[in-house]
Structures are given as C-alpha cells and as structure tokens.
Amino acid sequence: MATETLLRARDISYSQGKRLILDRISFDLRRAQITTIIGPNGAGKSTLTNIVNGLISDYSGAIERSAELRIGYLPQKVYVNRLMPLSVERLLRLTRISSDAEIERALAQSEVAYLRQRQVHSLSEGELKRVLLARTTLGNPDLIVLDEPTAGVDVSGEVRMYQLIGELRDQLQCAVLLVSHDLHLVMSQTDQVLCLNQHLCCSGLPESVSQHPEYLALFGQQVSDSIAVYAHHHDHEHDVSGETGAHHHD
C-alpha cells in the first residue's frame, strides 16, 4: 500500500520555442509519500508540476498515471477578481459537489473552519493558502499538487503549513507533490527530493540531497540564509518550531 506507484514520469522534456525548459526528467510519485521539487527561479519547477497535473500537454516523454487518478491542485498564484463575490465555501465547491460535512472537515483539517462564510477577496494571503490547501483535500484525491504553498506566508505560518501537509498525507494516504524554494523548512516532511535546474541535478532522500555537490552549488548561499531566518524565528516563538515538528513526525 505504502509503495503503490501512482504516477510514473519518464524522460520528460519540454521546450518553449527554442528554449529548453525541462531536460529528460524521470521520477515516480508513490502513495502516502511527499515529493518536494526544489530549484532556483526559472528551473522549470512550475512547468513540471503543470505537466504532472495536466495543464501542459505538449511535452515529450511519457507519464503513466494510475487509472482514474484524482488530483487536487493548489496553484502558485490565485488572484480572485474583487468584482466576483465568492465565499470560501463556494470556492471549495468550485469544480465539484461536496456535502456540508465534507466542507467542514476539509476546512477544520487546515485549521480554517472559522473562515467558511467569509468572502474570498477579504482573506489574507496566509488564510487564502490554508483555504486552498483545504480545497485540494476534497473529493478523496490520490495526489495533491502544491505549487509553493507558503509563498506570502510568514515564517511561523510556513512551518505550521508544512506540518499540516504532513498530517494531510497521513490522514488521506495520498501522494503529495510540493514545490518549495527552501529545502530546510520542508525537509522533515519530505520523503523524496527532486533538485531541479532544467535537468534533474540530484534526487533522493532529503538528507542525501542536501549533501550533494550540485545541490550545494545551487543553494549554498540560500541555505545559510534560511538557517539565519530560522534562528531569528526561534528567538521569538517557542511553541511552534520546525525542529520539534520534525521529531513529532519521525
């Protein structure tokens, strides 16, 4: 069960005009595993997730999806036009019919049940991301695709968000494909890392990827930056920290 392969990608390449964006990427997504794509800006992270969830179809290579794979998707940017009146509840029911109980459960799981009747355009960035995370869990997804789920979220919110994603994986037993800019924050929740820079620089367990020379060449500076941010965060908050979260889940 834990190793059932839901999606198999083989030699995925994609070009826009003459520019090669992805070069022969292969990986598997397995049930109840969290796969994190990291890479610098322009590495093709969003392109790869868009190929996985079917937004882009003119790639070369092969993707085998298990039969009737249900996908929940949280895009990097959702901009809801202010001229559109839309409650959180309605946003959750956008593409499918869900019962009141399912809506309640999904919002509660992401700790935003109190937002149910609010208008979407009045939410903060962090609240919107939680709501969007909740909606990916409706309809029993086999795979949840999250493109930078913490963009615009503050650091303590970011740590909690990754913990929530881990909990969702445990409860729903679905595969998670996550795009992140920061391996250290997601490390404790990740089973497989794909380090991407047009080609797959390295992949595997987070501990081994973080030691890989290509990873260090790409992220050497950013890693030390993120550790600095971490220390700062730790100074000010004592109840929620990434490290304690990591131990809970091991």
Added chain:
Amino acid sequence: MMSRAKPGRIIMTEWLDDFLWRAVIAGLIMVAIAAPMGCLMVWQRLAFLSDTLGHAAVMGVGLGLLLQVKPIFGVLAVALVIVFSLSRVNSLNNALSETTLAIISHTGLAGGIILVGLLPAPTINLEAILFGDLLATTSGDLLSLLLTTILLLLLLWRHWRAFVAVSVSREIAQAEGIEVRKIQFLMYVMIALLVAVMMKVMGVLLIAAMLVIPTTSARLFSRSPEQMVYISGLYGLAALGAGITSSFHVDWQTGPAIVISATALLLLTLAVMRLVKPDLD
C-alpha cells in the same frame, strides 16, 4: 423618429400594440441575457472584448450592406472572425491584450465608417447602428433576439459551473478536469452572438455599458456569483424601464437613455450605501 407632440390616449394605445410593446419585449429579452453574460465577462475581464466586437461591428454592417445581406449577418461574421483569431493567439495563461483589442476595435470602426460612406447615401442610418434604435424593433428582430437568447441561456445553464470555475482560476479548473480551452472558446462565440443581437437595441457603441454598469451596481450587494446575476438583472430591468420611459416622453434616443439610467441607478445606490454604511470603501 418619435413624434414630439403628446399623443392622445387612443393613438397611444395603437402604438402600444405596435412598436412600443415590441421595444419593451426586446428590452426584456436583452436584460435577461445581459445579466448573466455581463457578470461572466466582468469576472473574466472580458468586458473590453464586447466593446471591441461592438466597434468592429460597424465593419460588419458595412460588409452586410455591400454583400446585400442583413447587417446582423455581417456583424456576426466579423465578430466570429475576430473571436476565432483571438482564441488562436490567446494561450491558457494570457489574458487578452488591451493593445490588440484597441487596434481591432478602432480599425474595425474606422474601416466600417469608410465602407458605409462608400455606399449609396440613403441606405443606412448610421446613428441607429451606433446608438441603437430600440423603438424600431421589427418582429423579425424580435424573433432572432429571442432565439439567440434561448440558445445562450441554455448554454449558460449547461456549463454554469465550468464558466464560474474558469472565472475564478483557469489553472484550478484545468487541473480538476474542466476543459478550459473549450469553455473559453465557447464563451468567445457566445459573446459574438450576444453582440450581434444586442446591437439592435443598444447600438454598437453602448453594448458594453449594458453589460458592465448594472453588474457593477449588483456587485455592491452580492455575496455569491448567482446572486450577482439576479441583482444585476433587476438593475438592468430598472434601467430599461427608466430608459424607455424617458425616451418616450422626452424623446431621448433609447440606447443612451438606458445607459444614463443605469449609471444614475449606480450612483444612487452608492449614495444610499454611503448613508447607510459610512465606512464603505
């Protein structure tokens, strides 16, 4: 167009049987379709597209006259050519470029005016095309308006969830199984049809106003997409009533009178809301 002398009761009754009722019915049909289409177009930032198709419709009128077919077919042909070309260049993630629309819009208008000018003089009332001529609605106009509206309402009813989902996020809609490109293309074709039928009532220059202004008033109260459609229908209805009445009594042109009424209602609503809720942004 209208007699300035106040008609007596008996003459008025005859007129009611005749053109005024046709005008009212045409207006009602237009309101029924302008509300849902207007909301969708505002949500998807497509209001400017209707303006473009409206302006370019003048070219369609000219072509229609040149080829000796009914102007509405010329308008429909031009609108369809434009939406087909736009849907080819418009990828999943790009909204329509304002520049492209402005170029098409004004080239269509300019070309159309020249084309109409080249034709033998009295064939056409340019003013009626530009600003509408609701009171001159014929039974034939009414029938084509009714049939097109029924078709559009059926399509809206059938695909409403998909239209709303695409309005919120094309990416989410696509990933969760909605065929966004098809829905978008369908929307474009529906807008082309809408412009062709609304032209008679509103005039090509004022179509967008009827799609945008009642919708904006409705937004002030609405808490859900469907609520906004119903409320903008009510605002459209009020603007239509006020517009036709003033057109009848003061001899204003109907299209502009409806638009001015719609804007007056919007301003009135804003003023009342400011009184009731002074903290409104």
